[in-house]
Amino acid sequence: MDLLKPTRSGTVGIVFAVLGFVFLPILASGQWQQILTSATCFTLAASGVAFMYARLNMVSLGQVALMGVGGWVMLRMNHWLDLPFEVNLAVAGAVTMAFGWVLALPALRMRGLYLALITLMAAGGLEVIFSTFRFPNGGEGFWGVMPSVAAPFRRPVIAESDGAYLRYVIAVTLLGFLVIEAHRRMAPGRAWAMIRKSEAAALASGVNITYYKAWAFGLAGLLAGVAGGLLAGGLGLLDAATFRASESIMLFALAVVGGARLWLGVVIAGVLYRVLPALFNNWSLDADLTLVIFGAALLHALITAPDGLSGQIFGLFGKGRRS
């Protein structure tokens, strides 16, 4: 497959991103720009779990916890050195990628249920760390936490307003999707497909399983770290409750609901995760009911719709398969 040749669904995706880039900040106002920014950040993080699930059949239940790592590093950098936003974001991504590798160590010889469980254990551990040490807000010392007030957060120079920052996040997220798609079309994607089939298939293809599994964890970590860093930029400060283990579970569940194989599925995951509860709030409905909807949608997707909602939507428009 040509590296640069767009597929039909890919073209639709890019058009979708461009439309969002141009119109969302105009149509949405105030609080909704923030909600959409959060939703886009979680979309980027969800793309990490989604490619792991769709390409390697690996269930990662620790993605939001990894976002927390990225967010922590981002805030730490912001309140420590006077570096530009982009440098901090790169550091946040790199550190989280390294975290992904550490997480990969025990997971290298595992698959299926045990792999999911080890990521869940990591998420559980990180939840405790976050709620104990909390997120830097400009205080003294390594943990950098001060009570009540928070020091200001520096957004990118080119995107200081909420609207401009939303565009910035959409652009980075699109970039993340393109990186994943490039992987799929190149050697790592082929190696992952063999690993997904079986270890025997991978070995008989000359694929170094350890290397490519670690690569996948690193990439998922990088995406989570950047997403966490962007989320920190959107809100200015972070709360430990955002990164509970249950949130990691939820994000994976929603990636399945949306459909992990397709870009639209990942976007649906981000929207369901952040926009639907906000809508319920606006309509004065109890946000707890979104849990019921998510749960039912998850069962529905697992039982009857292997490609999730996005698969059903693309199904309506004929053969627009693959991201």
Place this chain on the structure above:
Amino acid sequence: MMELHDLTVKFGGVTALNAVGAQFTKPINGIIGPNGAGKTTAMNVISGFLTCTGSIRHDGDEIGKLPAHKRTRWGLRRSFQREQIADDLTIEENLRVILDVLPMSAAQKRADMDRALEATGLADRAGEQAAGLATFDRRLVDIARCLVGKPRVIMFDEAGGGMSREETERLGHVLARIPDLTDAITLVIDHDVDLIRAICSDTLVLDFGKRIAFGPTDEVLDDPRVKAAYLGIGETA
């Protein structure tokens, strides 16, 4: 020349391979034996999926100590009883994954894949998704994968198992062409004695993990000990 020397594998108290040795010098060789004789164990040992004592040499290279994926990079190819091709990839990508790590130019890789696809009759379907393929076509892809990247040793594990007569014949034609396409030493592991007789020059016979005969196929198949090994179990020809 490929040489197996003193290959021994133990699973707990069971000896699955017992000091098996053989020198394969012909382009196509067979390995036969009744169920449980150790054929697949031998294959997994040569692939590096199982550890063993003894040595596996090919023209002076000792490959018995390499990790499995490095053996593939060195030039070992194999097919599987239940083919192991990736559903999310196209036919061509299933071949390309083997070439990805090999030091060849893009043009060489292209030519190499085209040759393998043509030999297996898959050339005009190279872009198809593997997920939609019929069983026999999946087998062909598994075999085509064995032909790319300058293979030095190719092993087919019951490539003809469960095939119709017509399919087995087509398969035989593809296998018989391998010496024209590559310089590899090919090992065909099968129940089907007719297939072995038709294409293999030399044949190794295993029973209960031991070598009971090795030599030119026709002689070996007439050996009374070989007949005895098959007696009562029945040839699945």
Place this chain on the structure above:
Amino acid sequence: MSRVLPYVGFLALMVVAYVLLAAGKPIAVAGLFLVSGFAVGSLYALGGIGLVVLYRATGVLNLALGAMGALGVMVAWQLQQVGVPQWITWIAALAVAIALSLFYGRYIAPLLAWRDPVVKAVATLGFALIVLGVTAFAWEDDVRKFALPTDALAVRILGLRVTITRMIVIGAAFALVAGIWLYLERTRTGLQMRALANNRDISAMIGVRILRVESIAWIIAGAIAGFIGLMFGDLVRLEPVVITFMVIPSVAAAICGRLDNLGLVLIGGLSMGVVESLLTLSPLLKSVRPVAPYLIAAVVLLLMQRNTRLLFAKD
């Protein structure tokens, strides 16, 4: 020998934790944390046992265990508010959890019968979200208290006052392991359950009535879930979200028994609770003590995967 080794390992872990963290402290202080550790550990172990019993019999890792217990205990609390006799409320809690468990086992689990274990586990998550959503919707966030009469009763052990509720939790964990072991060893359905755990296809062929045996497993798991809900609501916190996600440390306990061995689940869960509780005595590690279960589970997983190869295996 190698069968005993893991037990020795968990025991040694507890001893080492005690020596390192509590050795210099007065016995009353150390004992207090030890007992509280046993109580918390028993809760983890109970959850782990509930998970493993069901996983062995049905292949489903039920991540909705906590959610089922949460709805059960909330119903019990509600009934207490309107003056229903206590013992009826307890039965109601168990009945609710059993009903939820059996419903899932009968009507939803069969739809996923031939899928990977991980897909089955994720599906129970969907059920957990539904149950949690309904529970949280029905009972708005509020500070509630669920008390058992056994809280007021206590015995003195080594000069320490230990409530009967804690004794019940610890005793229940041991009794359950013993009871389930007896059940699996001595009864016909127990034998069939073990057969099912070993090989489903063959079990069906030799006449194991899978549906019946699985239903029993779902009932047992539901009853355990209801019991955990009651105990957790009393001992820790009466909050649906918290009880729902207590399944995560329960998974850690289940991992200690490799999702298979109930004895190891018990001692693994206990050691997790003890280490966690004793860490309170360390000024340095006090605040991160809840990490202990996950760390222990991660180490167990690391040890488990040595020398494994997964050439074609699904799991």
